[in-house]
Amino acid sequence: xxxxxxxxxxxxxxxxxxxxxxxxxxxxxxxxxxxxxxxxxxxxxxxxxxxxxxxxxxxxxxxxxxxxxxxxxxxxxxxxxxxxxxxxxxxxxxxxxxxxxxxxxxxxxxxxxxxxxxxxxxxxxxxxxxxxxxxxxxxxxxxxxxxxxxxxxxxxxxxxxxxxxxxxxxxxxxxxxxxxxxxxxxxxxxxxxxxxxxxxxxxxxxxxxxxxxxxxxxxxxxxxxxxxxxxxxxxxxxxxxxxxxxxxxxxxxxxxxxxxxxxxxxxxxxxxxxxxxxxxxxxxxxxxxxxx
Amino acid sequence: xxxxxxxxxxxxxxxxxxxxxxxxxxxxxxxxxxxxxxxxxxxxxxxxxxxxxxxxxxxxxxxxxxxxxxxxxxxxxxxxxxxxxxxxxxxxxxxxxxxxxxxxxxxxxxxxxxxxxxxxxxxxxxxxxxxxxxxxxxxxxxxxxxxxxxxxxxxxxxxxxxxxxxxxxxxxxxxxxxxxxxxxxxxxxxxxxxxxxxxxxxxxxxxxxxxxxxxxxxxxxxxxxxxxxxxxxxxxxxxxxxxxxxxxxxxxxxxxxxxxxxxxxxxxxxxxxxxxxxxxxxxxxxxxxxxxxxxxxxxxxxxxxxxxxxxxxxxxxxxxxxxxxxxxxxxxxxxxxxxxxxxxxxxxxxxxxxxxxxxxxxxxx
Numbered sequence: 001x002x003x004x005x006x007x008x009x010x011x012x013x014x015x016x017x018x019x020x021x022x023x024x025x026x027x028x029x030x031x032x033x034x035x036x037x038x039x040x041x042x043x044x045x046x047x048x049x050x051x052x053x054x055x056x057x058x059x060x061x062x063x064x065x066x067x068x069x070x071x072x073x074x075x076x077x078x079x080x081x082x083x084x085x086x087x088x089x090x091x092x093x094x095x096x097x098x099x100x101x102x103x104x105x106x107x108x109x110x111x112x113x114x115x116x117x118x119x120x121x122x123x124x125x126x127x128x129x130x131x132x133x134x135x136x137x138x139x140x141x142x143x144x145x146x147x148x149x150x151x152x153x154x155x156x157x158x159x160x161x162x163x164x165x166x167x168x169x170x171x172x173x174x175x176x177x178x179x180x181x182x183x184x185x186x187x188x189x190x191x192x193x194x195x196x197x198x199x200x201x202x203x204x205x206x207x208x209x210x211x212x213x214x215x216x217x218x219x220x221x222x223x224x225x226x227x228x229x230x231x232x233x234x235x236x237x238x239x240x241x242x243x244x245x246x247x248x249x250x251x252x253x254x255x256x257x258x259x260x261x262x263x264x265x266x267x268x269x270x271x272x273x274x275x276x277x278x279x280x281x282x283x284x285x286x287x288x289x290x291x292x
Numbered sequence: 293x294x295x296x297x298x299x300x301x302x303x304x305x306x307x308x309x310x311x312x313x314x315x316x317x318x319x320x321x322x323x324x325x326x327x328x329x330x331x332x333x334x335x336x337x338x339x340x341x342x343x344x345x346x347x348x349x350x351x352x353x354x355x356x357x358x359x360x361x362x363x364x365x366x367x368x369x370x371x372x373x374x375x376x377x378x379x380x381x382x383x384x385x386x387x388x389x390x391x392x393x394x395x396x397x398x399x400x401x402x403x404x405x406x407x408x409x410x411x412x413x414x415x416x417x418x419x420x421x422x423x424x425x426x427x428x429x430x431x432x433x434x435x436x437x438x439x440x441x442x443x444x445x446x447x448x449x450x451x452x453x454x455x456x457x458x459x460x461x462x463x464x465x466x467x468x469x470x471x472x473x474x475x476x477x478x479x480x481x482x483x484x485x486x487x488x489x490x491x492x493x494x495x496x497x498x499x500x501x502x503x504x505x506x507x508x509x510x511x512x513x514x515x516x517x518x519x520x521x522x523x524x525x526x527x528x529x530x531x532x533x534x535x536x537x538x539x540x541x542x543x544x545x546x547x548x549x550x551x552x553x554x555x556x557x558x559x560x561x562x563x564x565x566x567x568x569x570x571x572x573x574x575x576x577x578x579x580x581x582x583x584x585x586x587x588x589x590x591x592x593x594x595x596x597x598x599x600x601x602x603x604x605x606x607x608x609x610x611x612x613x614x615x616x617x618x619x620x621x622x623x624x625x626x627x628x629x630x631x632x633x634x635x636x637x638x639x640x641x642x643x644x645x646x647x648x649x650x651x652x653x654x655x656x657x
Binding site (some may be wrong): 189 | 342343344363364365369370371373374375377378379380381390391394395438442448
């Protein structure tokens with residue numbers, strides 16, 4: 001069997017490229033991971049220790065960064081005094097709720113767009129995608145007016161609806177590609193087996209599972225990391241983690257310890273989620289693109 | 293079990309006529325093959341029978357029941373697809389059991405039926421595998437298993453063995469025929485392979501460009517083709533065609549060609565005269581390669597031709613011949629001694645040849 005590796009021959013230029021690659025990756029790693037690391041460590045320090053800095057140029061003094069007595073006081077304060085439990089729950093409900101609603105309606109819409117021919121289908125599909133072309137800020141004011149009129153501002157259903165407005169077109173767009181790749185014959189076989197059209201649709205859902213999985217994660221990420229909707233539509237009754245964290249910055253008192261702890265609380269679940277489904281996510285995002 | 297009747301059925305895709313005014317009947321328990329080249333409308337016909345395509349015009353009856361407006365699930369049919377269309381995420385067992393589970397059949401009964409079908413198709417050891425782990429032949433057996441557990445009133449097979457290798461295909465032809473006879477279920481089988489149609493079917497419907505050309509037993513299709521197209525399509529290697537004039541000569545009808553004159557039999561002449569009393573006739577003579585006898589020496593009474601090339605096939609030998617400007621293919625014994633460029637003489641089997649009207653393509657006999 002032929003190997004699929006690209007054959008490469010060693011040359012001085014190639015060697016140089018290899019070294020540069022390693023150097024670049026090392027710098028990039030420090031650049032991306034160091035802030036997270038500082039955030040994580042600082043969240044266990046009290047304010048004085050957190051701001052202990054060596055004099056400029058004293059590289060040996062860097063060890064003072066690790067010279068502290070660990071404390072979980074910031075975390076305790078966050079959940080005891082600042083209601084972070086509620087905000088965490090809000091974040092989870094808003095992001096999962098919107099992701100689930102988007103995936104249910106998105107899958108059905110994507111299936112229809114993939115399978116059924118009707119007049120104006122291409123225009124409809126373009127129109128659905130085009131809703132994602134304008135920046136969110138552009139529609140924020142009218143959206144706010146509509147939501148306020150409907151009494152949805154400051155409620156979790158309102159926030160879920162707002163996220164769904166933006167996730168649903170995305171869902172349709174991604175999932176249509178996946179449905180396009182499923183052969184018609186499988187549904188036809190299902191219908192001959194005795195399925196209704198809707199049962200046949202359910203029958204092929206496992207075949208688009210990687211797409212649904214990938215999309216769910218992207219939706220959750222979008223809603224979880226969102227600040228704009230959460231601060232405007234969700235302000236008041238449906239505060240999520242990013243907004244709550246922002247409120248720890250007060251004019252006279254920036255509560256760095258709590259902010260660091262809140263950062264960890266916000267970041268950690270998504271990092272774990274990412275690690276958990278890493279392989280799934282990659283196959284999901286590439287599979288839709290490749291026709292077999 | 294049910295008989296099937298298609299009555300003036302049309303299928304249009306936009307302006308394209310895929311099936312034109314098709315009338316077909318398939319008796320209860322019969323094996324009907326729909327044969328034709330790709331794009332002849334045979335798959336559209338099958339899909340209309342299955343309910344996967346709307347019928348543009350006409351009616352389809354299963355028994356006495358008009359099924360035009362029934363969805364596939366209510367037609368009690370089982371279909372085997374060209375690419376098998378197995379559920380990739382289900383095991384062989386689940387694939388076969390799916391239709392029974394949809395009918396909420398008792399689990400023990402499902403198990404019994406699946407095992408029985410698997411035993412019949414010799415795929416018992418594969419029941420826990422998924423389609424990706426199966427060979428082409430195994431997938432095809434699974435697809436057939438999925439169809440037979442249903443115990444439907446009608447089987448619809450869409451080129452089910454087209455993608456198997458030649459040896460397995462030959463084996464499956466026999467097996468499918470045995471299976472259909474054992475089950476006694478009405479079967480409509482679509483194929484582009486004449487060998488499958490002739491070897492398995494009780495009746496063959498030959499289609500071309502959406503039009504039914506001929507309907508008959510395999511023997512009728514082969515020995516009495518109704519037109520030039522069917523004659524050329526059925527038979528491997530294909531029939532030879534030579535343009536001739538048909539003239540009256542001394543009370544008998546003769547075929548004349550720059551290189552030969554052949555006399556029709558009395559019976560054949562009677563058929564021609566009855567069908568078409570006009571005198572001068574432009575016709576085309578059709579002779580199958582195995583209806584031409586070739587002698588390696590040039591005899592006076594035979595038709596003289598020249599050997600272009602010989603193709604030994606083991607048990608037979610194909611000889612490409614030049615007869616003036618036309619080329620002929622003859623099938624002879626492998627001991628044929630002629631070489632390229634040699635003169636040789638031919639005799640046509642007068643009782644088995646065919647004559648077609650050159651303009652309409654219709655057969656006189």
